[in-house]
Structure formats: C-alpha cells, structure tokens
Amino acid sequence: DTGVSQDPRHKITKRGQNVTFRCDPISEHNRLYWYRQTLGQGPEFLTYFQNEAQLEKSRLLSDRFSAERPKGSFSTLEIQRTEQGDSAMYLCACTQSSGSNPDTQYFGPGTRLTVL
Amino acid sequence: GNSVTQMEGPVTLSEEAFLTINCTYTATGYPSLFWYVQYPGEGLQLLLKATKADDKGSNKGFEATYRKETTSFHLEKGSVQVSDSAVYFCALSDSSNYKLTFGKGTLLTVNP
Numbered sequence: 568d569t570g571v572s573q574d575p576r577h578k579i580t581k582r583g584q585n586v587t588f589r590c591d592p593i594s595e596h597n598r599l600y601w602y603r604q605t606l607g608q609g610p611e612f613l614t615y616f617q618n619e620a621q622l623e624k625s626r627l628l629s630d631r632f633s634a635e636r637p638k639g640s641f642s643t644l645e646i647q648r649t650e651q652g653d654s655a656m657y658l659c660a661c662t663q664s665s666g667s668n669p670d671t672q673y674f675g676p677g678t679r680l681t682v683l
Numbered sequence: 684g685n686s687v688t689q690m691e692g693p694v695t696l697s698e699e700a701f702l703t704i705n706c707t708y709t710a711t712g713y714p715s716l717f718w719y720v721q722y723p724g725e726g727l728q729l730l731l732k733a734t735k736a737d738d739k740g741s742n743k744g745f746e747a748t749y750r751k752e753t754t755s756f757h758l759e760k761g762s763v764q765v766s767d768s769a770v771y772f773c774a775l776s777d778s779s780n781y782k783l784t785f786g787k788g789t790l791l792t793v794n795p
Binding site: 615622624660662674675681 | 785
C-alpha cells in the first residue's frame with residue numbers, strides 16, 4: 568500500500584455518459600499526476616498539479632477531459648460524453664517536489680474504466 | 684521528446700534462471716531512470732531507480748546501471764523466482780517537472 572487511494576476501483580458506463588474519478592494522494596505530497604494505461608501499454612502522462620495549480624496537460628487530454636485539485640489535496644478527473652476509446656486504467660501518482668526524492672512517484676491502484 | 688524503448692515480451696523463464704530485460708531511452712537533460720513492477724491485480728510499485736550516470740539501482744536482487752554512453756538501463760537478476768512473475772516497466776523522469784515516460788512493459792513469467 569503506497570498511501571495513495573483512488574475511487575472507484577472499477578467503473579462501467581455506457582457511451583455518452585459522464586464519469587468522475589477521485590484520487591487521494593499522500594497528504595504532504597504537493598505534486599499530483601494523472602496517467603492513462605491501455606491494455607498492453609505503459610502508462611501515458613495526462614496532466615499534473617502542483618498544489619491546486621494545473622501546470623501541464625498532455626495532447627492526449629481532449630476537451631472532454633477535465634481535472635481539478637481544488638484545495639491542493641484530492642483531485643478529480645472527469646470525462647464527459649465517454650467514448651469506447653476512453654476504456655483504460657486511469658492512474659494517479661504523487662510526489663513531494665521539495666523532498667529528498669522529488670522524482671519518485673507513488674502510484675495508486677488505479678480506476679479501471681470500461682465504456683460499453 | 685522523451686521516449687523509452689524496452690524489450691518486448693513475453694519472457695518465460697524457469698526458476699533460478701538469469702534475467703535481463705533491455706531498456707534504452709532518449710531524453711533531453713539528465714533524467715532519472717526507474718524500473719517499476721506491476722504484480723497481477725496490483726498497482727505500480729517502484730522497484731529501483733538511478734539518478735545519474737554510472738549509478739546502480741538495486742532492490743530484491745534486481746539491479747540496473749545507468750549507462751549514459753549507451754543510453755541504457757537494463758534490468759538484471761541472477762536467479763529469478765516464481766514470485767517475480769509480473770510486468771516490468773522501464774521509465775524516465777523529466778528533469779523539469781518529474782513527469783514519467785514509460786516503456787510498453789515486459790511480461791515476465793517464471794515457471795517452477
């Protein structure tokens with residue numbers, strides 16, 4: 568257990584529905600990252616926050632995707648009008664940028680999304 | 684941009700065999716290099732890391748050396764166990780924002 572939790576662990580939805588995932592990082596970690604992992608591939612970077620500020624978004628993050636970290640603690644990732652191609656594992660990770668190992672990220676267990 | 688290329692699997696070995704999983708990278712700056720492991724049904728776990736050239740990361744009998752001249756970070760273990768069966772990911776960390784770039788992963792199966 569890394570101390571990072573994600574909810575829900577599994578989500579099945581129908582195409583066109585909206586879904587929201589939540590990540591609770593390690594409490595003192597100020598940086599939070601979202602990745603997407605499809606079957607047989609490595610995780611791909613989506614976006615990251617330092618405290619409550621979203622500092623970078625990947626081109627993978629279409630305008631149907633939005634992420635927030637309102638108080639610099641937990642984060643949410645929302646997908647609007649889901650498509651079958653959104654089916655993947657969504658991973659959250661965190662790190663403390665001012666700590667002794669700022670490059671070491673701790674991952675949550677992921678949310679597996681299936682779009683029917 | 685940054686990229687990681689790792690040996691495609693699957694790799695199947697007998698217990699106590701020697702393991703090598705090759706990993707090469709392309710990056711600007713001076714990235715840190717990582718091996719992450721994903722056991723069946725579990726999340727990604729950090730296995731080992733190296734932060735600069737010639738550093739050797741090691742953990743649980745696994746080793747990897749940061750080779751700047753060959754841009755490589757190959758994973759090795761002298762004697763694998765059934766419990767090492769998992770997917771192994773090589774990754775690098777961007778030196779400015781620490782975002783990770785992963786390889787595609789290598790599935791290792793160790794048979795008794």
